[in-house]
Amino acid sequence: MIENEIKGSESPESLMRQEREIARKHIGKFPYFAVIWAFTNLAVWLSLWPLVLLDILPLWAGFIIATISISLCYLPSHEAQHDIIARPGEKLYWLNELIGHLSVIPLVTPYRALRFTHLEHHKHTNDPDFDPDYSTRASSPLGAIWKSLVDRQPGATEGLNGYANALERVGRPEVVTETAIANLIYFSILFALAWSGYAFEAVFIWWLPRHIAITYIQFFLSWAPHHPADETERYRNTRSFRSRLGNIGSLGMQYHIVHHLHPRIPLYRTPMAYWEMRDILEKRGARVDEL
Amino acid sequence: MSTIIKYIFEYGALVFAFGLMAPLIAQTLVAFGIIGIFGLSPFFIGCLIAGLYGLFAQVKGRWI
Numbered sequence: 001m002i003e004n005e006i007k008g009s010e011s012p013e014s015l016m017r018q019e020r021e022i023a024r025k026h027i028g029k030f031p032y033f034a035v036i037w038a039f040t041n042l043a044v045w046l047s048l049w050p051l052v053l054l055d056i057l058p059l060w061a062g063f064i065i066a067t068i069s070i071s072l073c074y075l076p077s078h079e080a081q082h083d084i085i086a087r088p089g090e091k092l093y094w095l096n097e098l099i100g101h102l103s104v105i106p107l108v109t110p111y112r113a114l115r116f117t118h119l120e121h122h123k124h125t126n127d128p129d130f131d132p133d134y135s136t137r138a139s140s141p142l143g144a145i146w147k148s149l150v151d152r153q154p155g156a157t158e159g160l161n162g163y164a165n166a167l168e169r170v171g172r173p174e175v176v177t178e179t180a181i182a183n184l185i186y187f188s189i190l191f192a193l194a195w196s197g198y199a200f201e202a203v204f205i206w207w208l209p210r211h212i213a214i215t216y217i218q219f220f221l222s223w224a225p226h227h228p229a230d231e232t233e234r235y236r237n238t239r240s241f242r243s244r245l246g247n248i249g250s251l252g253m254q255y256h257i258v259h260h261l262h263p264r265i266p267l268y269r270t271p272m273a274y275w276e277m278r279d280i281l282e283k284r285g286a287r288v289d290e291l
Numbered sequence: 292m293s294t295i296i297k298y299i300f301e302y303g304a305l306v307f308a309f310g311l312m313a314p315l316i317a318q319t320l321v322a323f324g325i326i327g328i329f330g331l332s333p334f335f336i337g338c339l340i341a342g343l344y345g346l347f348a349q350v351k352g353r354w355i
Contacts, residue, residue, distance in 0.1 A: 149355065150353070150355075153348075153352060153354060153355070154303055154304040154348055154349070154352050154353065154354070155351070155352020155353060156352070177296070180297075180300065181296070184296060184299065187306070187310060187311075190310065190311050191310035191311060194310065194311045194314040194315060194318075195310075195314050197314075197318065199311065199314045199315040199317075199318045199319075200315070200318065200322075202311065202315075203315060
């Protein structure tokens with residue numbers, strides 16, 4: 001009893017030191033998996049075009065593979081956004097940037113737009129005025145899916161459409177133009193395919209899989225780990241959660257709190273880091289009750 | 292350049308309707324053998340349906 005009280009009274013400084021020590025063990029490890037994943041995933045999605053257009057692969061199979069592939073394409077870029085593959089000035093920084101740019105081609109939102117808005121999300125998590133991802137807030141899982149769709153309507157001003165405001169605010173208007181050009185190229189390709197007699201291929205290898213992927217990514221990267229998104233304190237604005245789809249099915253986001261507290265820990269090491277620091281996080285008031 | 296881009300996106304719903312939806316509807320009709328409704332070509336029907344739906348989306352600011 002007395003022992004427990006002593007353990008429970010560990011000072012905040014001591015807890016912080018222990019947490020940082022654990023984090024340090026996981027930072028700086030080269031994420032081979034993310035690098036292989038980035039290039040393989042892009043190659044798979046690109047190969048769908050000749051395979052389906054030449055009738056080597058049926059369109060329904062192409063659609064399923066494209067949906068999985070586009071859903072998986074954001075995460076390697078996310079590692080790059082946090083300079084996890086290599087930091088500025090390091091020998092492999094070019095690889096970090098290359099992966100950042102290439103992996104999100106199927107998503108059509110340029111790396112720089114994703115990076116600047118994502119760093120704003122980290123800086124202002126759950127702040128209604130400054131968090132670019134705040135609009136994904138919803139009271140239920142179905143509400144989150146609906147909100148994601150609503151935010152992509154032509155007249156929407158939030159969600160991806162609201163990224164422009166965040167980019168203007170951080171002084172990067174040229175990235176707004178870059179995003180618009182990327183979208184222009186994307187739609188030009190879709191239209192050219194459609195008017196050449198390949199409308200089904202355009203829709204089922206890119207347009208629809210992209211929309212499903214954006215919904216899925218927003219659900220597991222924005223909504224689930226921050227729900228109900230009503231606190232802004234560092235240890236309370238993100239949580240760990242138990243997903244019916246498991247950690248892999250939820251894009252590795254069950255331990256998202258570790259990512260927010262220590263963004264340079266590679267994705268594949270966040271479960272390990274979480275279980276090592278879970279007790280400390282709990283003592284520091286973090287939302288770790290589900291897992 | 293940015294003015295042109297802004298202009299295109301301002302009418303994005305209509306551009307999308309004629310760019311993708313119209314040929315998609317036309318090709319769907321052909322794929323299901325639904326041709327010659329009221330003597331209209333699949334291409335015309337595609338443009339008509341997509342144009343009306345696109346106009347709705349353009350005015351309302353939403354497809355759904």
